[in-house]
Amino acid sequence: MKMKKICGMLLVVVLAAGSLAGCGSGAKQEEPVKKDAAKQEDSKEKLEVFGDNLKYDPNVEIAGGEDVTLNFWVPAAWEEYYTKWSSEYSKIHPNVSFEFTITSFDDHWKKVPMAIQSKSGPDIFWMHNSVNEIMLPHMEALPEDKFPIDQVKADFRNVEANIVDGKLYYVDMGLMTGVIFYNKDIWEEAGLTDADIPKNWDDFREIAKQLTVKDDKGNIQVAGFNTNNAEYIWVDLMYQQGKWLFGPDEETPVFESKEALNAAQLMYDIYNTDGSGSGTQPKGEEAFANGKAAMIYCWGWASNYFKSNFPDLNYGAFALPVFDENSFPAYGRTNGDVSVGVSKYADDAKKEAALDFVLYQMCNDDMIIEYDVFDGMAPSKYSLSDHPSIQEEPVLKVEAEMLDKSIWPGAVPDNYFSDIQKYIGQSILVNKTEPAKALEEAAKMVPEGLKGRNFKTVERKAAVADEMSDQ
Amino acid sequence: MKKKVSISKIIIYIFLLLGTIIILFPFFWMFLSSFKTMEEIVAFPPTFFPENPTIANYINVWSEMNFGRYFLNSVFVLVVKTLIILYTSILGGYVFSKLHFRFRNGIFLIVLSTMMIPVPVTILSLYQEMVWVGWIDTYKALIITGVFNTFGIFVMKQFIAGIPDSLIESARLDGAGEFRVLHQIIFPLIKPALSALAIFICLQIWNDFLWPFLVMNSDSKYTIPVGLALFKGRFYTDYAKQLTGAAITILPVLVIYLFLQKQFVEGITMSGMKE
Numbered sequence: 037m038k039m040k041k042i043c044g045m046l047l048v049v050v051l052a053a054g055s056l057a058g059c060g061s062g063a064k065q066e067e068p069v070k071k072d073a074a075k076q077e078d079s080k081e082k083l084e085v086f087g088d089n090l091k092y093d094p095n096v097e098i099a100g101g102e103d104v105t106l107n108f109w110v111p112a113a114w115e116e117y118y119t120k121w122s123s124e125y126s127k128i129h130p131n132v133s134f135e136f137t138i139t140s141f142d143d144h145w146k147k148v149p150m151a152i153q154s155k156s157g158p159d160i161f162w163m164h165n166s167v168n169e170i171m172l173p174h175m176e177a178l179p180e181d182k183f184p185i186d187q188v189k190a191d192f193r194n195v196e197a198n199i200v201d202g203k204l205y206y207v208d209m210g211l212m213t214g215v216i217f218y219n220k221d222i223w224e225e226a227g228l229t230d231a232d233i234p235k236n237w238d239d240f241r242e243i244a245k246q247l248t249v250k251d252d253k254g255n256i257q258v259a260g261f262n263t264n265n266a267e268y269i270w271v272d273l274m275y276q277q278g279k280w281l282f283g284p285d286e287e288t289p290v291f292e293s294k295e296a297l298n299a300a301q302l303m304y305d306i307y308n309t310d311g312s313g314s315g316t317q318p319k320g321e322e323a324f325a326n327g328k329a330a331m332i333y334c335w336g337w338a339s340n341y342f343k344s345n346f347p348d349l350n351y352g353a354f355a356l357p358v359f360d361e362n363s364f365p366a367y368g369r370t371n372g373d374v375s376v377g378v379s380k381y382a383d384d385a386k387k388e389a390a391l392d393f394v395l396y397q398m399c400n401d402d403m404i405i406e407y408d409v410f411d412g413m414a415p416s417k418y419s420l421s422d423h424p425s426i427q428e429e430p431v432l433k434v435e436a437e438m439l440d441k442s443i444w445p446g447a448v449p450d451n452y453f454s455d456i457q458k459y460i461g462q463s464i465l466v467n468k469t470e471p472a473k474a475l476e477e478a479a480k481m482v483p484e485g486l487k488g489r490n491f492k493t494v495e496r497k498a499a500v501a502d503e504m505s506d507q
Numbered sequence: 508m509k510k511k512v513s514i515s516k517i518i519i520y521i522f523l524l525l526g527t528i529i530i531l532f533p534f535f536w537m538f539l540s541s542f543k544t545m546e547e548i549v550a551f552p553p554t555f556f557p558e559n560p561t562i563a564n565y566i567n568v569w570s571e572m573n574f575g576r577y578f579l580n581s582v583f584v585l586v587v588k589t590l591i592i593l594y595t596s597i598l599g600g601y602v603f604s605k606l607h608f609r610f611r612n613g614i615f616l617i618v619l620s621t622m623m624i625p626v627p628v629t630i631l632s633l634y635q636e637m638v639w640v641g642w643i644d645t646y647k648a649l650i651i652t653g654v655f656n657t658f659g660i661f662v663m664k665q666f667i668a669g670i671p672d673s674l675i676e677s678a679r680l681d682g683a684g685e686f687r688v689l690h691q692i693i694f695p696l697i698k699p700a701l702s703a704l705a706i707f708i709c710l711q712i713w714n715d716f717l718w719p720f721l722v723m724n725s726d727s728k729y730t731i732p733v734g735l736a737l738f739k740g741r742f743y744t745d746y747a748k749q750l751t752g753a754a755i756t757i758l759p760v761l762v763i764y765l766f767l768q769k770q771f772v773e774g775i776t777m778s779g780m781k782e
Contacts, residue, residue: 112737137724140736147721150631156638321743322549337742345545 083128087399088419089190090183094128098392099385101131106390108134108376109148109158111141117410118162121403125396132389145170155381160390163206163377165198168447169490176378176387177203182395191398193416194372197444197494208372209397209404210413212336213442214272215434216240216357220350222247222258222330233354235361237302244312247330260312262329263303265319267461268453269333272368273299275443276358278505282445286492289452291479295506298359300460300471307465315466325349336412339431353431355438365503370442373411408432414439446494451485534757541565541751548746564751574752576727577734582759584649584719584730585712591654592708593701599655600663601689605675615664622657630721637722648722649730653712659704666700667693702770709763713756731756 083094098104110118115138122134137158139147145167151157152174163171178188185204189195192207223232226247234240244260251257263269274281279295282288290296307313317323320332325346332338333356342349358364375397378390397403401417405425408415414436415421421436459478463469469477495501540548542560568574603615633652642648670693678688716732723729735756738749 111741113740136726138726138737140720140733140739141741142739143717143720143736146717150634150721151643154635154638156643318549318551323551325546325549326551328551335742341743345549 086401087191088417089187090395090399091187092395092399094396096392098129098132098389102385103131103133104385104389105133105135106160106382106386106393107137107158109137109139109144109151109161111144111162112138113141114162117406121397121400121406122393124403125393128396129389129392132393149174152379152381157379157381159379159382159386160393161377161379163374165206165372165374165447166450168200169449171377172200172205174380175205176380176382176391177205178391178394182391183398188398191417191419193418193439193499194444197446197497198372198374206374206377206394207398208374208416210408210411211370211372211416211435211439211442211444212411212413213370213435213438214266214269214333214335214356214368215353215431215438216331216355217324217334217338217342217351217353217431218331219324219327219329220352222327223352226330234357237357237359240357241306241310241312244306244331245310248310248312250311254311256311256314256317258327259314259317259323259329260310261306261331261333262313262317262320262323263333263461264313264315264317264323264465265321265457266333266335267303267457267465269368270299270303270456270460271445271453272356273302273359275366275368275504276356276364278365278503280493280495280504280506281448282493282495286494286496287486289479289482289486291475291482296475297471300464300475303461304464304468304471308468313465315462315468324351336414336431336435339412339429340410351430353434355434364441365500365505366441366443366498367438368442370439370444372416372444373407373413441500443495443498443500447491448493449486449489449491452482455482455485537750538754540746541754543747545745545747548750564747565755568748568751568755571748572734572737573726573729574731574734574755577729577731578755580728581713581730581732584646585709585759588650588653588712589705589708591650592656592659593705595655596659596663596704597667597689597694597697597701599660600665600667601685601693603660603664604668605670605672605693606685618657618660622661626717630718634721643722644724644728646728649719652718656708659708662700662704663697666697670696699770702767706764706767710760713760 085091085093085095106122108118108122115136118134119136122136126133144162145164148157148161149167149170152161152171163175183204185195188204188207193211194208195204198204198207228243228246232243234243240261246260247258248256248260249258271281274295277295277298279290279293281290283290307315313329317328318326320329320334321338321341323329324332324334324338325342339353342351356367358367375394376390378387378394380387382390401420401423404415404417404420405423407413408420409425409429409432412431412435414426414432415423416439420426421439426432426436456478459481460474463474463477464471536555539555539557541564542557542562543554544559544561544563547554547558599618603611603618637643637648637652642651674692675688678692683691714732715730716736719730720733720736723733731752735749735752738745738752
């Protein structure tokens with residue numbers, strides 16, 4: 037009897053849910069403003085061409101005016117942004133509409149490659165340079181006639197480094213780098229002013245010591261400095277000393293050098309010799325948000341983390357100190373977020389529309405600025421470094437200042453950085469391992485993680501390459 | 508008269524209590540954190556009870572995301588798929604335990620061996636099949652691909668094997684066909700086992716993430732685990748929303764468990780009838 041009741045209830049739920057499921061609207065489709073715009077077509081005035089060197093002419097008809105729907109796959113965080121801008125694009129080209137598939141960030145790169153290889157994937161998708169290895173074979177390169185390389189280079193940084201086998205698939209929308217965030221309230225309480233912002237590591241260590249608060253037992257209450265969860269600062273310290281991360285074959289990581297030891301020693305000294313940091317504190321951004329760290333090393337994204345979740349946090353940012361402020365080739369490493377990718381399997385009309393959308397993205401300053409502010413990056417486009425929206429954001433402003441002295445190592449597999457964190461960073465900061473020993477371990481383990489990975493660093497293509505001592 | 512409590516019993520209860528606390532602690536943490544602000548969730552030192560309880564996370568989860576829709580989709584897939592799997596498991600279990608035919612044991616071994624193949628190995632080819640038959644972004648891809656469950660067939664075979672053959676023989680002598688035997692003789696006897704299996708299957712379906720994520724492209728067809736994953740950001744996770752979503756998600760599983768608890772325990776402990 038009971039079983040009958042259960043079955044009956046389940047059936048009701050099935051029917052209710054089934055009927056609801058039947059009402060599904062399918063993938064999110066941007067309602068193009070087709071009809072109205074089409075009516076206005078005849079009376080439409082010529083739209084203004086925009087862009088710096090690379091130009092976008094909105095008056096050029098796309099796909100011969102045929103209706104085109106682009107399948108656009110983006111992680112949830114980018115849904116609002118791309119929904120808005122695709123809608124703006126459809127206002128210019130009413131025959132082009134967009135159908136969105138929203139993915140989770142972590143799993144975007146499981147779904148997209150699988151779908152695209154089986155030819156059931158997107159026409160256009162959110163791309164990242166870390167997946168070059170798996171995605172580039174399925175992507176349409178930017179054609180020279182629509183994207184003249186000299187014009188692209190005149191507008192954007194890092195273009196040469198982004199060229200793979202003579203082809204350019206995307207440009208950097210923005211470039212992110214690591215900066216020092218400092219808590220202004222703690223800074224002022226310690227009697228420090230903006231004039232005290234350190235330019236070199238020696239001064240930085242003194243200030244970190246001054247900002248550190250300990251209890252009677254010597255336990256850190258407020259760390260002067262925290263780089264937990266961003267221990268790959270070691271990489272920046274290498275570049276600051278003019279040392280490449282990889283050998284001349286562009287794929288073998290290098291750990292045996294006095295610069296490598298200097299970098300590791302500095303980390304050791306700040307935490308263990310000076311006692312200004314603790315490996316057992318929470319992640320840098322969380323300790324900072326809770327007033328448990330006066331200064332942290334973090335990448336630009338953290339500005340939005342603080343803005344969204346800790347709006348009352350009073351903080352500033354300054355450029356990463358260097359070993360010698362009078363002579364240094366680079367502040368450190370940078371990485372970019374790139375323009376959208378286009379599937380090479382899309383049909384001709386879709387491909388034309390998708391590539392046109394990429395050009396629209398590259399020439400549209402408002403679109404680039406909104407992207408960069410949202411992501412916590414400085415624009416890769418030269419003309420936008422001084423844009424008011426960038427200058428009024430303390431972190432973005434500092435990043436913009438650092439960009440021309442930053443190096444992109446290329447599409448280096450993520451596990452290189454996570455292994456650096458583990459075998460150098462955490463080993464030194466948490467386990468207090470002697471720097472030389474930590475480097476020895478890293479020299480053994482990091483190459484293991486890179487075995488079988490098809491990549492070559494492009495660090496030697498950096499604009500500051502000539503200034504590096506390690507030629 | 509006072510009942511004497513032995514020391515060993517006290518020790519056992521202390522251990523059980525500790526075990527219960529350890530198991531339940533993360534659930535309480537999750538539930539309580541769903542009433543905290545993000546600021547409080549990452550506070551150091553952490554707080555257990557919310558200092559300023561808020562239901563804003565629940566409002567945000569339901570308003571910012573299509574969570575209601577994901578919930579209904581999950582319930583739909585759960586109910587339909589569970590019913591089908593239970594039925595196919597009974598069929599398979601009956602065939603492998605009570606029908607006699609050549610190579611029966613060999614075929615059963617082949618069926619069992621499919622449990623040894625890791626899901627990621629088959630997922631690529633299965634996905635390609637879905638593309639070929641045009642089932643990508645349809646519920647068919649979610650439901651039909653998993654209607655035969657090896658574990659379910661195995662469990663049912665074990666339970667049905669315990670039912671005396673004489674019972675089935677006498678039904679056959681009375682003129683009952685195999686389906687009638689199955690529905691009218693076997694089915695009422697395996698209800699506890701079926702409840703236990705239903706819970707295992709429900710949990711599996713309810714928590715399934717990878718396959719639904721891969722084959723569904725429309726936001727309106729996502730299930731809860733897929734929806735929950737959308738809260739995970741690129742550089743940091745919105746713990747407040749993710750914990751709230753998780754708290755909502757486990758409620759139906761709890762309800763199912765409470766609903767079928769008695770039969771579940773019976774099913775687990777039932778030793779089967781003997782001839």
